[in-house]
Amino acid sequence: xxxxxxxxAVYTGSIGGTTYSRNASGAIARQRVKPxxxxxxxxxxxxxxxxxxxxxxxxxxxxxRAAWNGFGKxxxxxxxxxxxxxxxxxxxxQSMFVTVANCLxxxxxxxxxxxxxITLSHANFAYPLVPPQAALSGNIKTAAGAVLGVSIGGGCTxxxxxxxxxxxxxLSQAISAAPVFTDPxxxxxxxxxxxxxxxMSQSNAAVRASSAQLIGSCAPIDTVTGTFTSIEEISLKFAxxxxxxRFKTWFSAEDKIQLSVYMCSESGQQRLLGQVxxxxx
Numbered sequence: 001x002x003x004x005x006x007x008x009a010v011y012t013g014s015i016g017g018t019t020y021s022r023n024a025s026g027a028i029a030r031q032r033v034k035p036x037x038x039x040x041x042x043x044x045x046x047x048x049x050x051x052x053x054x055x056x057x058x059x060x061x062x063x064x065r066a067a068w069n070g071f072g073k074x075x076x077x078x079x080x081x082x083x084x085x086x087x088x089x090x091x092x093x094q095s096m097f098v099t100v101a102n103c104l105x106x107x108x109x110x111x112x113x114x115x116x117x118i119t120l121s122h123a124n125f126a127y128p129l130v131p132p133q134a135a136l137s138g139n140i141k142t143a144a145g146a147v148l149g150v151s152i153g154g155g156c157t158x159x160x161x162x163x164x165x166x167x168x169x170x171l172s173q174a175i176s177a178a179p180v181f182t183d184p185x186x187x188x189x190x191x192x193x194x195x196x197x198x199x200m201s202q203s204n205a206a207v208r209a210s211s212a213q214l215i216g217s218c219a220p221i222d223t224v225t226g227t228f229t230s231i232e233e234i235s236l237k238f239a240x241x242x243x244x245x246r247f248k249t250w251f252s253a254e255d256k257i258q259l260s261v262y263m264c265s266e267s268g269q270q271r272l273l274g275q276v277x278x279x280x281x
Contacts, residue, residue, distance in 0.1 A: 056097065056127065057090055064130055068093050071131035077271065093128065096268030100125045103193055103217040103264055110218045113166060114235040118178075118226035122219040123189045128267040137185040138263050138271040143177035147184050152261050152274030153233050158196070159281060165194055165216060165238045167261050169273075174230045181221035188265035189220035192273075194238060195262070199255040200277060212260060215242045220266040255280045 014020070019032045060068065068089030076092040087095075103125050112118040140148050149172030157166045169192075171179070181190050195212040216238040256277050262270045 057093060060093070060129065065089055068131050075131075075135045077135040077269070089131075092131065096128050099264060099268035099270050100127050102214055103191070103219075103268075106214055106217055107219055108216040109239040111237045111239070112226075112234060113237050114233065115226070115228065115231055118224065118228075118234075120221050121223045121225075122191070123222040123266055125191070125217075125219060125264070125268070126266055132186045132188055132265065132267055132269060134186045136183050136188070136190070136263065136265050136269040136271045138273060139184055140190065141180040141182055141184050142173075142175055143180065145180075145184075148172060148175070148179055150263065150273060152276050154276075155233075155235065156259055156261075156276050156278050157281075158257055158259065158278045159240075163240045165240070165242075165259070167192065167194060167236050167238065167259070169234045169236065171232050171234070174232045176228050176230055178224040178226065178228055179234075181224070183263075183265060186265060186269065188267060188269070189222060190263050190265050191218040191220040192236065193217040193262045193264050193270070195260040197258045197260070199257055201256065217264065220264075 014032045017032050018029055020027065020029050066089075070089075072087040072089045072092035074086075076087055076095075078095075110120060110122075112120060137147075138150065140150055142148050151170045151172075153168035153170030155166070155168045157164075159165070182188065183190055193214055194216050195214050197212045218236060218238065257280055258275055258277050260275045261273045263273055264270045
């Protein structure tokens with residue numbers, strides 16, 4: 001890549017094998033690269049979902065769009081938990097719409113493996129029409145309504161790509177009554193989703209981030225029943241089998257895999273709770 005100094009002209013675009021553009025350093029010229037487009041089923045599905053969000057935005061009226069613009073500017077938080085610095089209302093809407101579509105497409109049967117004798121009932125993910133009252137905080141509530149922090153604990157497992165994934169939710173304090181899976185700030189019921197990446201031995205951090213694939217979601221949890229006695233962790237099993245396509249050729253026994261676990265609200269907000277490396281068996 002080379003810097004270019006023009007005399008009374010500004011060039012952008014490509015001529016022959018050279019592409020002209022600008023960055024923070026000024027005008028640059030680089031070799032023209034033809035982008036790849038393998039058009040995999042996953043890509044086609046994602047394009048369809050983004051197209052669906054654009055179409056449904058047309059049903060959002062002027063008052064609702066104004067509310068979305070305010071939410072995007074002042075409240076929207078990206079999936080990694082960092083405030084975006086301001087996005088348009090449509091961008092916030094589209095992000096949440098696609099998250100709902102992704103979660104609905106890959107919901108799993110969820111059971112609590114620890115503590116035992118705990119059962120869950122679920123609400124539904126729903127495409128948002130109006131924005132939530134606030135950004136997702138990534139917390140839930142105790143039975144008494146106090147804020148209860150959630151992170152990822154040890155003991156998460158990936159038994160195989162055709163079996164189950166167990167996610168351990170570590171609570172910020174011991175509880176002796178069923179928690180309420182409602183975000184104390186946004187007021188939304190929350191569930192969870194799990195992503196996997198390439199094996200650690202086959203990739204660097206950038207590749208793992210770009211190749212992460214959603215393998216399961218837990219619908220927003222409505223009620224929790226059972227006995228809690230000074231519990232600090234809750235283990236959720238996402239039932240397989242998982243249809244992970246090309247990922248099947250990446251994994252073998254003893255591979256170290258990065259799991260990323262997100263909290264997802266009923267309207268499609270999401271917040272990264274943590275990442276953990278597990279050994280596939």
